[in-house]
Amino acid sequence: MDILYIAVNILVFLALAPFFEGVVRRITARVVQSRQGPPLIQPYLDILKLLGKQNLGPGNFAFKLAPLVAFASILSVIVFVPLGYKANYLTRYADVITIIYLLTLGGVAVLLGALSSRNSYALIGSSREMITMIMVEPVLAMTLILGAVKIKSLGIVPSISNVIGGGYGASVIIMLVVYLLALMAFVGRQPFDIAEAEVEILEGPFIEFSGPNLALFKYYMLLKQMFYATLFVIVFIPPITTGFYGVDVLIQLAFVFLVYVLIAVIGSTHPRLRIDQAQKFYALLVVASLVAVGLSVYGI
């Protein structure tokens, strides 16, 4: 049974990540921008279309490897998500450090791809991506550590489900706000889509990728986005459990949907920041998240 949960995790994420992206696009268009917007299934079509195109590249090994590594690493992360608040067969073999490692591996793969493409826009994009990674990952780490501190365990399920253990204290509130503020940077959307910035550096790290390679990267981004949205729901919203696994998952996904609505609204009402402006902002977030962990040590 434990092993089945792994399959459910992967299937739900693979199936719904593009759909949620479609929702974001539709909300952006209909609600904010007075447009019709694309059909909800457009992201699936985009990926399908890319899969049918030719792979072009400079022909080095790292360039071919990068999308695969990125996609594989995000899939591995997803496996550990306690969807429906159920631990699965694999969670016991890993801890929160594993999750952080695997997420970073995905980011490193993007950098690897960008650097191996030797495009000057990709170089700018990867340097921005690197700054974002270095400065925003701590927020994620601190969120998980907050739970770990409380339960004194680095296990995935204990630490994730214990962030709000003991109620919404000051530390949890601070962390919740910080996470929300960092969310747009996690998922690479306005105002923090700096690494891709279409009008300046033409999708930055991904500029040289095409066809299935690009499809993998796109899917990677979509999955990453859904992972961060789901993590928010699991970590910060008290579990509503009915006893039926399927229903629990659906309730969770309903909350994820709401997070996506938030992503759409924030994304469409902000211009892109510059990397130097974003850096200052990230620094504030890191400090605030450290404060939250510090407070939690004293049980506040």
Add this chain to the structure above:
Amino acid sequence: MLTIEEVKSQLKNKYQSAIKNTEETYGTRLFVDIDKSKVRDISNEIIKMGGRYLVSVGYDNIAREKSLGLIHNFSLDRDNIFVSIRTAAPVDSPVFDSITPDIPNAGWSEREYMDLLGMKFTDHPKPKKLILADDWPEGVYPLRKDVPYNLMPPAAENVAYQLDEAPEGCTTIPVGPFHPTLHEPAHFAVFVDGETIKGCDYRGFMVHRGLEKLCQTQLTYGEVPYIAERICGICGSVHAASYSQALEMAAGHKISRRAEYIRTIMLEIERVHSHLLWLGIAGHLIGFDTVFMQAWRVRESIMWFGEKLTGNRKTYGMIIPGGVHRDISPELADELLGILKTIEKELVTIHKAIVGDGSIHRRTKGVGHITTEETKLWSLVGPVARARNVDIDVRRDHPYAAYDEMQFDVPVVDSNDVWGTVVVRILETFEAIKIIRQAIEKMPAGPIMTEFPQDVTPFKHAITAVEAPRGEVVHYLITGEENRPERWRVRAPTYPNLQGIPAMLLNDQFADLPIIIGSIDPCFSCTDRVVKVDVRSGAVSHLSAGDLEKISRAKKTAGR
């Protein structure tokens, strides 16, 4: 305030020996023929009087005087005077003193005539190729009369433009020829240190197709305005208006007052849609697509009105020498007032939202900063200059059409950055709406067209300027013998403004490059003087040609 007499006597007192002849037309245009040795001194003298450099005109005068003519044009904005200093050099040694060291904005004009006429300029700081293709043969000067308009020299290989050297420790990032920031082909080599811009070199004119040559050799006076209008896909009317005024001025022809009012209305309609278009693009450039979508939605109604009035969303074809093509009926005027009311209301909302949005401030304030002195030094024009506390506006300073009777403010701000251009453009849109309302109210009855005289005296000079949404356009016309211009020089506002871009980019972040270049509302093709096609507007998907035809027919019957 200087009068034209004072300008003349001041110049004559100081440079008696160099001034050969003077000529005045319309009480506002002063042409001074001078000896070429004093070009630089007299130019500086006019700048000292408060003159602002506009553009230089080079022309082929080989057939009559075996010389190449050069005209530097200046505007005395406070005094409503244009001063043109005309000089010439023999064709076998066409060497002039460069005025660029003192007036940097003349750099392009002079480089243009190095390319096109084979002139030489001593002390020019950057005598590089500007317009001609990399593989254009040496010694063929396309603007000379002996070169046919359709000459196609064979393509050469292994020739490339040598970009400037990057400063020490900087990397070069190519922006263009195809880049989402630019929308049109142009190439900026941007030298960056990390993400900070330390300089840039520009190679443009990639779509230069020689419209001036075409109009000087193939078309007639009556046909030129349609080409002129197609110089720009956004603000075409300004070119048609400017050309028509220059021709009317040279021919001494006066058009009816009603036609002048209709011209005013057309020019202001164009300003409204152009500024809204820019606002949208500016939003897109800083990654704020909601502003883009909303501004263009608001803009759409005026496009529909343009189509209803003239048959076209853009490129109205309204303004021709002698008057305008179509009249504005009272019903149409009422409809226009209604549309303007909606636009005004929605723009107030957008204005408030933009002013209240802190993140827009962060992306635009202090960005592209140059001082007022630099702005004047570089002779920048339009909203770019007015956002930097340079109070110039041709509509007020050198009134044309019916602007002398219009009450309007010229918004000027002193933030000296991109934010200023946003504010100026939004306020100008409100002013444009105000002007259209007044024009509709005051418009006198009368004919819209006064028959244009068949023969225009040759070799008359005329200069006109029209305030386009992007700044002033300047047209210089020398009438010719074969019912077509002998020389017609167009200066679009992007021409001077693009030259100021390196100063604006200096020490800014690379991420600000799109909005800085965007803030001048660049129209590269206007600068290159060719047809620009706006592919974004009007495209309807999933329709066959038959469907489209049906829709247009239905629209016609529905009266939209």
